[in-house]
Amino acid sequence: MDRPNYITPAGYAALRAEYEALFAVERPKLVETISWAAGNGDRSENGDYIYGRKRLREIDRTINRLSRKMKAAKVVDPAAQQDRSRVFFGATVTVADEDDRERTVTIVGNDEADAGAGRVGWDSPIARALRGAAVGDLRRLHLPAGECEYEVIAIRYPTP
Known part of the structure; x- marks a missing residue:
């Protein structure tokens, strides 16, 4: 690896x-x-x-x-994240699409991903698109069904 x-x-x-x-x-x-x-x-x-x-x-x-x-x-312990204003590993992110439908995902390791439970792998398309984003940022996501744009609404990390 x-x-x-x-x-x-x-x-x-x-x-x-x-x-x-x-x-x-x-x-x-x-x-x-x-x-x-x-x-x-x-x-x-x-x-x-x-x-x-x-x-x-x-x-x-x-x-x-x-x-x-x-x-x-x-x-990597997400609770120890220093910069909590941006999306990094372990962040729980609420995003809204073009139709104002909200979706909340937690960015976790690829081995612990479970999309049905809202846990997406670090290397998944949505996680790659959201990396480094701050609240209010727009991110374009390229999916097999086409492109969509998400706005970051909230970023949370577990408390230490």
């Missing part, structure tokens, strides 16, 4: 919790099941053994992916 993977402390904690659950709980149980199934004889028709090995590969891939994400993560 050539750029840092920005993430909030809560996002990092969620990655860490998932990693720990897989590595310390689920994987050992599965290894025990596979060992038991292997001792039952013919492995070619042993569903517990076959499924267990497949699930173990999935868990190992997920553990490796989470490990790489955590290694590349740069934890």
Whole structure:
């Protein structure tokens, strides 16, 4: 990865919790099941053994992916933001489009983005358009459906 993977402390904690659950709980149980199934004889028709090995590969891939994400993560606490008058990582921004429809988004790490919950990734088109904006600024956003313009109405950061 050539750029840092920005993430909030809560996002990092969620990655860490998932990693720990897989590595310390689920994987050992599965290894025990596979060992038991292997001792039952013919492995070619042993569903517990076959499924267990497949699930173990999935868990190992997920553990490796989470490990790489955590290694590349740069934890940034939005509450420690010095300049609260502009949009930076961790900001909760209220914008209005040309039809005066308001939308509120929080700019978070790409790994913790959830557009349905109003959390957009740092590298998403709307976050890139809003970076550095102040209240009252107009920002043009290029989307597949066409261009739209947003006005920044409010910027909030978590309190320290």
